[in-house]
Amino acid sequence: MDNYAYIIASLPVLHQEGTRPEHFVAEELIEEIRGQLSRADAAVLDLLLEGYDSDKLDAGFYRDALAGRGRFVRDWLRDLVDGYDADASADFYRRALAHGNRFIREWFRFDLDLRNATVAFLNDALGRPDGQDLVLLAEREAEEFPEEEAVQQVLNRADLLQRERGLDDLRWQKVDELTAMDVFDLELILGFVAKLQIIDRWLKLDPESGRELFRKLVEDIRSTYDNKKQNITI
Template sequence: MFATQYYCLVASLKEYALDADTKGFDARAIVSGILEEVNRGDAREVRLLYGYYDCENIAALRAGRSAHNPLGNFTREELAEELKAPKRLPEAVARVVRAYADPEGEDAETVDTSRRFEKELFGAYYAACGKAGSRFLREWSAFDRNLRNVSAAVTARAAGRAVEEVVMGGGDVAEQLQRSSAADFGLRGELPYIDAVIAAVNDEANLVEKEHKIDLIRWNEAAELATFDYFDVNAILSYLVRINIVARWTLLDAARGREMFARLLAELDGKELINKE
């Protein structure tokens, strides 16, 4: 099956971003506009990308915290209903919600409810992304999970905590993080960014600077994974990952947010030049 090519939509991505910037950067408005333009299957992939924020919001809501990331697919009220009876969440995520709501129920037979809810929830989310139709989403979610696991493992080790408490999901990288005592967890040959993550976590006392360095690794990976995708959903998802990073830094550090926004626009210009060659 051939992927749908969104020539006009991709050509207008810069305009989407610029329009949002003039009103005070609004990532959610950009996502909504894109969802109106893509087909049903690709819209499902876009929503799955944003399912990460739904998981963050579910965890916060279940723990009684007021935090709610507006980039998620659901409002706080909608998620409250999903926690009672999941109907719209990805099935793997819904299964975890049902299992913890009823530890004696059928779903609890396939979910380890003895572990922290958040660990099982995000593990289920990444498992759902691993089965996505979009190549970008599959590869991005694997990268993002590994990056978060490495960062969490380095932090846990420095604090004297058990690494297995913080690692999400399974796979070779997760297992290596839990069993290796090497400084790089024996992963230098497999994860080219691991030294940069370890340095950011261990050497950077400024938490904002640490997060900025790690987000730059995310940014570069998002761009690289879609290097040869110009007009399909992979290109759109890569763009949205970077939009999410811009949105985060617009809130954390306005100056850095503007810098990343300018970089995104410059990269879109670069892609246009490539397409004209």
Template sequence: MTDFYTLIASLPALPSHFDVERPPISRRQLAERLGQLSPEDAATVRQLADFFDWDRQPLDRTDAQIARELGRLQAVQHPLVLRIIRHRLDVRIVVSALRRRRDGHAEPVPIGDLGETIRRHWSDPTFGLGGRQPWIEPFARFMAAGEVVQAQRTLFDHTWRQWRRLSTEFTFSLEAVILYLARWEIIHRWTSRDAEAGRTRFDTMIQDTLGDHANLCL
């Protein structure tokens, strides 16, 4: 059994917002702390970490690739890990649809829980999702204006607020660790944008999000 009191007590507190100069703990140090997890808990956390690795790859994710990743969710048993992965995939599906519409393409083949809604509301600025997904309108506006960093900040801020709010419901548990990792990942990705060593990865992340339009804005 994992001693979550000892593990969580060893993790430095996360800031109130992701917009900081550096993460409060390095990736190496975080990995060392996670070595306290039991094999079963470590396997659960690995599923989330593997998805983050996929999500960070400097490749343009096609609808087919996203659909394949959705298919892999059958192997995810923990409800919170599943929720985090589904959220990020939903974001990718919406962003992909925004890019397709911006570039004058036809409606995408419906994939994921949002796919059919997007298809039916293709001409609506927020695909009929504005109430449930408030980040879409400002993201689309920043994307159209070429404000790449603000567009990315909008995505991160939306997700950060969700996981920070949810984290107040858990203390010394696996869920608390999972939400810590989900928020640490946002901080890490945001702070990496200014590091010389992380510049290429940030550029490809923006390319992944905004497509060819990013080349005109960076």
């Protein structure tokens, strides 16, 4: 059986040498975590990471778009949505939303709604047909998207970089919501990895924002560990 409390206690961010952003390498930290998980739990972690493989809204995209390398930002955005494989994404989301792990189901339900809202916004902004490239799962009943108003406010920001930071702030908040009641379990570790993905991108895109998020992660993990360790025995 995995000792999740031990895994979290061993995270470098809980120790002095691991609290400096320049020492942060997301891939190495994720591999360290994977090495302490059972085969079944590692497979769940890999599914979470698979959800990031096709993300075109990466640091390189935004650096190039904002620098205007050869094209206007509008053309970059058009390339983004035109290159989106909705069918492949639908297959992934079907697997994720039917998964046995609660965090995986709820996280990718939120992620799907967020991505659809973003694609719909870009369709409207770029004059593309309504509904184009949305991932609509026939087996999924219409559900309320609680964060819809907040997402629309972020998407309407004029600054592209601030827009993406706002979306990542909403992702961070969702992780906190989904793991609020977890006490040293796999879900807490998955939430930690989801935050690592956000930090890794911002350290590459805007180092100051990345450092800010890194410090926040250190505070979050330390607070979580201090508040919950009394409920378990390592």
